[in-house]
Amino acid sequence: MQSYEFLKAWRERARTWQAKVPAPASMPNDVAMDGAVLAGDPMVTLVQPVLPADLFAGAVADVAGLLAAYRAGDEAKAPAAIAAVVGGASADDRAALVAAVLTEGGVAAWAAAHQVDPTLLGTVAGLALQPFMARFAVAVTAEAPLGMWRRNYCPTCGSPADVCRIDTDNIRMLHCPTCDTQWEHHRLTCVNCDTEDTQKVNILTVETLEPWRVEVCEVCGGYTKSLDQRHGGHLAMPSVDLFLEDARTLALDVLAEQEGYRRGGRVQ
Ligand SMILES: [Zn+2]
Numbered sequence: 001m002q003s004y005e006f007l008k009a010w011r012e013r014a015r016t017w018q019a020k021v022p023a024p025a026s027m028p029n030d031v032a033m034d035g036a037v038l039a040g041d042p043m044v045t046l047v048q049p050v051l052p053a054d055l056f057a058g059a060v061a062d063v064a065g066l067l068a069a070y071r072a073g074d075e076a077k078a079p080a081a082i083a084a085v086v087g088g089a090s091a092d093d094r095a096a097l098v099a100a101v102l103t104e105g106g107v108a109a110w111a112a113a114h115q116v117d118p119t120l121l122g123t124v125a126g127l128a129l130q131p132f133m134a135r136f137a138v139a140v141t142a143e144a145p146l147g148m149w150r151r152n153y154c155p156t157c158g159s160p161a162d163v164c165r166i167d168t169d170n171i172r173m174l175h176c177p178t179c180d181t182q183w184e185h186h187r188l189t190c191v192n193c194d195t196e197d198t199q200k201v202n203i204l205t206v207e208t209l210e211p212w213r214v215e216v217c218e219v220c221g222g223y224t225k226s227l228d229q230r231h232g233g234h235l236a237m238p239s240v241d242l243f244l245e246d247a248r249t250l251a252l253d254v255l256a257e258q259e260g261y262r263r264g265g266r267v268q
Pocket residue numbers: 154155156157158159176177178179180181
């Protein structure tokens with residue numbers, strides 16, 4: 001996890017990138033979208049985000065440069081190297097970087113070929129993808145019939161939810177860290193395993209982080225951080241940045257993990 005201050009700076013800058021990203025040229029027809037929702041297939045199986053190579057490479061170099069600015073001494077060298085290599089990449093190498101980010105293991109191979117830190121490039125590329133995926137999500141959620149979607153993964157891009165919020169109408173909204181889509185989920189069930197036995201779901205809190213809390217589940221061993229917005233305050237806005245909040249409330253993850261729970265439930 002990168003520092004909160006760096007992530008906050010990136011999320012602000014990402015809005016500028018998002019404004020430059022084109023929407024998909026066309027959307028699937030209603031029958032195809034209805035079918036996908038019923039089958040539990042996210043919309044990305046029908047239509048893909050637009051990832052222009054120059055724009056994406058620019059975003060990757062921007063994230064890396066920003067990260068270097070938030071680090072000191074030797075720690076800044078690896079992100080600075082990524083910013084230089086990606087910033088100066090040829091058109092072919094930029095196109096290869098886009099292909100790499102869409103392929104399992106692709107980013108590590110691109111990093112090896114260009115002698116930059118593969119793990120860090122993966123992190124940086126993941127952050128750089130956010131404005132492209134968010135633009136895609138805005139286009140998709142405007143047209144797709146996602147109101148009935150109750151799964152624990154994103155209806156737009158398929159990523160697992162990171163955190164959730166209970167809104168002022170007592171509705172639980174899950175959040176996608178990749179594309180920022182939010183969607184409704186059953187209020188009283190475990191997000192990870194869908195158990196409806198409320199006796200098996202308990203709450204852990206850290207006083208200074210209220211109204212954030214952790215829901216832990218005895219059935220699957222998983223936990224989910226949840227923001228209770230029913231009591232107002234500055235975190236009660238629907239527009240609160242849940243990706244940033246996830247980073248800010250790391251102490252809740254530490255608590256849940258100390259108690260033996262894991263994010264996303266037990267490995268099956
Ligand atoms: Zn998503």
